[in-house]
Amino acid sequence: MDRDLTNTSGYIAKNYTCDLPGKDEIARLLAASARPFVVASDRELSVLRRGLTKEGWKRSLYLQDAPEDAFSLSGTGLLARANQWLATSIEIPERGGSCSDFYCDDGTKLELPVHGSTSGEYRCPGCGKTYSGDKYSAAARWFHHNALANGCLALALVHQIDRDQEYAEKAIEILLSYAKAYPASSTGEDLGGMMDQPQDEAAWIIPLAQSYDLVYHSRFLTPVDRDAVENKLLRQAAQRLAKLDVTGSEASWRLAAVGIVGCALKDAGLLSASLADFSNQIKNELGHDGIWPESVHTHHFSSLSAFIHIAEACSRIGIDLFNYQPAPRRCLKSMFTAPISYAYPSFQLPAINNGPYSSNLPLSLYEIAFRRWTDPVFAWVLRTGYDYSKYPESDIHINHRREFTRSSFYAFLFGRDLPGRVQEPKLVSTNHPGLGICTLRSGGGSMLTFDYGPFLQHGQLDKMGITLYANNKPLCADYGTPGSGSAIADYYKGTFCHNTVVVDGSHQHPTSESRLLEFRQGEYLQIAKAESKEAYPGVHHIRRVMMACDIALVQDTLESDSEHVYDWLLRCEGELCDLPPATGHTTDTPEWITKAISLGEMADFTARWHDGDSGLASFFSMDAPGTAMRARCPAETAARTVPLVCLRRKGKKASYLSLLIPYSGDAPKIACSGNAIKIIRGDTVNWIYTAGLSQNHTGSSNKSEIESDAEMAAVSEVNGEVVCCGLYNGSYVKLRGEPLLMAAGQFDRIEIRLDSRNPIIAFEGASGGYLRLKCHSRAMRVNGHRISATGFDGMATIRLVGVLAGA
Numbered sequence: 001m002d003r004d005l006t007n008t009s010g011y012i013a014k015n016y017t018c019d020l021p022g023k024d025e026i027a028r029l030l031a032a033s034a035r036p037f038v039v040a041s042d043r044e045l046s047v048l049r050r051g052l053t054k055e056g057w058k059r060s061l062y063l064q065d066a067p068e069d070a071f072s073l074s075g076t077g078l079l080a081r082a083n084q085w086l087a088t089s090i091e092i093p094e095r096g097g098s099c100s101d102f103y104c105d106d107g108t109k110l111e112l113p114v115h116g117s118t119s120g121e122y123r124c125p126g127c128g129k130t131y132s133g134d135k136y137s138a139a140a141r142w143f144h145h146n147a148l149a150n151g152c153l154a155l156a157l158v159h160q161i162d163r164d165q166e167y168a169e170k171a172i173e174i175l176l177s178y179a180k181a182y183p184a185s186s187t188g189e190d191l192g193g194m195m196d197q198p199q200d201e202a203a204w205i206i207p208l209a210q211s212y213d214l215v216y217h218s219r220f221l222t223p224v225d226r227d228a229v230e231n232k233l234l235r236q237a238a239q240r241l242a243k244l245d246v247t248g249s250e251a252s253w254r255l256a257a258v259g260i261v262g263c264a265l266k267d268a269g270l271l272s273a274s275l276a277d278f279s280n281q282i283k284n285e286l287g288h289d290g291i292w293p294e295s296v297h298t299h300h301f302s303s304l305s306a307f308i309h310i311a312e313a314c315s316r317i318g319i320d321l322f323n324y325q326p327a328p329r330r331c332l333k334s335m336f337t338a339p340i341s342y343a344y345p346s347f348q349l350p351a352i353n354n355g356p357y358s359s360n361l362p363l364s365l366y367e368i369a370f371r372r373w374t375d376p377v378f379a380w381v382l383r384t385g386y387d388y389s390k391y392p393e394s395d396i397h398i399n400h401r402r403e404f405t406r407s408s409f410y411a412f413l414f415g416r417d418l419p420g421r422v423q424e425p426k427l428v429s430t431n432h433p434g435l436g437i438c439t440l441r442s443g444g445g446s447m448l449t450f451d452y453g454p455f456l457q458h459g460q461l462d463k464m465g466i467t468l469y470a471n472n473k474p475l476c477a478d479y480g481t482p483g484s485g486s487a488i489a490d491y492y493k494g495t496f497c498h499n500t501v502v503v504d505g506s507h508q509h510p511t512s513e514s515r516l517l518e519f520r521q522g523e524y525l526q527i528a529k530a531e532s533k534e535a536y537p538g539v540h541h542i543r544r545v546m547m548a549c550d551i552a553l554v555q556d557t558l559e560s561d562s563e564h565v566y567d568w569l570l571r572c573e574g575e576l577c578d579l580p581p582a583t584g585h586t587t588d589t590p591e592w593i594t595k596a597i598s599l600g601e602m603a604d605f606t607a608r609w610h611d612g613d614s615g616l617a618s619f620f621s622m623d624a625p626g627t628a629m630r631a632r633c634p635a636e637t638a639a640r641t642v643p644l645v646c647l648r649r650k651g652k653k654a655s656y657l658s659l660l661i662p663y664s665g666d667a668p669k670i671a672c673s674g675n676a677i678k679i680i681r682g683d684t685v686n687w688i689y690t691a692g693l694s695q696n697h698t699g700s701s702n703k704s705e706i707e708s709d710a711e712m713a714a715v716s717e718v719n720g721e722v723v724c725c726g727l728y729n730g731s732y733v734k735l736r737g738e739p740l741l742m743a744a745g746q747f748d749r750i751e752i753r754l755d756s757r758n759p760i761i762a763f764e765g766a767s768g769g770y771l772r773l774k775c776h777s778r779a780m781r782v783n784g785h786r787i788s789a790t791g792f793d794g795m796a797t798i799r800l801v802g803v804l805a806g807a
Contacts, residue, residue: 075412097138107482287434298355351480674704744769
């Protein structure tokens with residue numbers, strides 16, 4: 001049976017605890033723990049050591065060449081990475097800056113410095129422009145500090161795996177070199193000792209503390225050396241971090257670093273303080289939907305990565321943070337399950353709010369999830385994700401193949417054999433209320449996101465923004481943010497970079513509101529409706545979105561007591577075609593939006609974004625004639641641009657309706673009549689009905705093939721046979737004058753699928769009465785229950801009583 005990921009409650013550990021040990025108990029547990037235990041135990045290392053003596057994927061990883069990027073650590077080429085450091089002279093650079101500064105003005109990441117180089121010129125691989133100066137050299141030092149720390153961990157691990165003291169000696173050399181250099185000469189009391197940012201300082205010190213635990217018993221580590229590493233480096237770094245006032249994911253890394261150092265030093269005070277902070281974050285900062293309330297693609301998994309460090313170390317001394325749950329759904333397991341329903345079908349994560357565009361479900365972390373809970377859904381994530389490296393379904397799989405290859409650090413250390421067959425969970429439309437984002441999914445692999453929530457830390461001014469995934473890729477995307485130090489960064493944070501409405505050519509105001517008015521999930525129809533009164537004070541904006549199969553409907557109404565200029569924006573991958581002819585250029589566009597061309601005054605029109613043999617067809621309608629424009633805008637960087645459509649209306653109010661239709665092969669045929677839009681794609685015909693549409697368009701008949709009293713309705717027909725029908729806030733739908741479904745009263749939502757042996761019916765919001773539908777079958781399933789209907793004159797009648805009503 002498919003598993004429903006509507007919420008995370010079904011995945012919360014049954015044997016959870018809401019208590020953590022006190023300082024005295026922590027001291028006892030630490031004293032009783034045999035080293036090593038911080039990154040791996042002796043037993044775990046013995047299992048790994050035995051596995052590497054025989055042929056297999058782990059041995060292959062271990063013996064491969066090291067990856068080019070020396071600043072990160074993976075399972076690939078661990079031995080080669082350690083050997084590289086054996087032959088490298090250790091020099092500690094000055095204070096590290098921010099990796100976010102290591103970007104071209106257009107947002108492209110600069111070429112990484114040659115190993116050991118922290119000065120000179122740095123080249124943009126896109127435009128060829130070079131950059132120099134302390135800002136970029138400080139960022140280069142950031143990379144080198146991380147390379148040194150992860151190199152130290154590689155050496156310490158190889159020492160444990162191969163029992164070779166030469167690797168331990170080199171790791172100790174790095175630790176002692178840092179003990180001598182720490183803190184950097186330019187360090188202030190309110191900053192980290194070797195890095196500008198507290199999060200960077202924490203991420204740098206963690207592998208050094210883990211390395212210390214691994215080489216603790218080496219004969220090359222004298223008592224004097226231990227004192228230097230412990231008190232001049234590790235303890236100083238932890239104490240400096242502990243007193244910094246940070247929040248969010250920075251605080252997650254701070255507590256992880258303090259706790260890891262506490263474990264490495266067997267300091268109960270440090271570990272106790274770390275666990276208190278962990279409890280506070282899980283209880284009070286993690287959203288009740290299991291999502292970290294900043295951004296999923298960056299900050300959620302950033303915090304989770306930090307938590308995994310401390311949870312793994314604590315598990316080896318007898319403290320179970322993996323099943324710690326101080327409040328419902330606030331636990332590490334929910335942090336793994338919740339993003340699964342947020343991710344696109346390709347496992348790419350919608351890049352909403354701050355962070356890079358090309359982010360995917362981090363399979364390395366899901367290795368830990370599968371190790372700790374053996375839940376089938378985690379096996380499915382790993383099996384599916386790793387299959388993408390062998391059988392890519394999209395460009396994201398091809399361009400980021402390494403991320404979909406089982407080669408990560410955690411996979412190498414702890415990865416177990418995956419089951420040969422795994423059951424795919426049932427991914428459904430989901431509301432993430434803590435984050436303020438809905439995901440609407442179709443059975444055909446399309447997905448729409450709708451951002452209605454408040455402006456959060458690391459947020460963007462993107463209220464009511466949407467993204468659309470179809471044809472195995474994000475078509476209408478949110479492109480996240482490149483390096484915050486690049487000249488273009490502010491563009492990505494602003495409203496013009498998002499698929500929403502801009503008022504009077506200005507950015508939205510940050511909002512605290514989270515006004516989701518409706519959310520209906522089904523297999524055929526998915527609907528969400530939200531409003532905002534704070535994004536533009538004095539303007540009331542309502543946006544309603546609907547998915548019917550793979551077709552998306554976006555409907556906006558904006559009202560104000562005063563006159564405004566409203567710009568409705570949508571960008572999409574591909575090249576714009578089938579547009580009305582251009583009438584002239586326009587210059588009143590913000591920076592970074594280029595090649596703006598007016599298409600003239602109109603109330604409705606169609607257009608297409610075409611890319612190879614597929615694309616997105618669209619129908620646009622306004623309540624009165626306005627100006628349509630096309631332009632180009634940056635994608636994930638300004639080095640690549642995508643076409644943008646802008647619909648401009650001026651007045652006290654404005655209404656927009658847009659239909660977004662993914663296709664492959666021939667372009668769809670689109671016709672509007674009355675309150676319905678008809679879409680023909682091969683042998684499939686879809687009708688999308690929305691009340692009031694006939695008042696918004698011109699040049700078409702008011703006679704429609706679809707009739708309904710609903711706010712929205714949809715019908716799908718294949719080879720002349722109706723296969724699906726549904727409505728939202730209504731009681732009937734007719735096709736060509738014949739009733740498809742009729743009810744005694746209004747439903748919040750109802751959908752009927754006729755493409756299986758027996759009809760499947762699902763509904764919400766009916767108190768009783770009857771439902772009639774056009775079919776000859778008498779056996780059917782209604783809200784999951786098998787029932788029998790009565791029939792007359794080609795119509796089946798169902799009485800809605802008892803448990804069925806409103807189920």
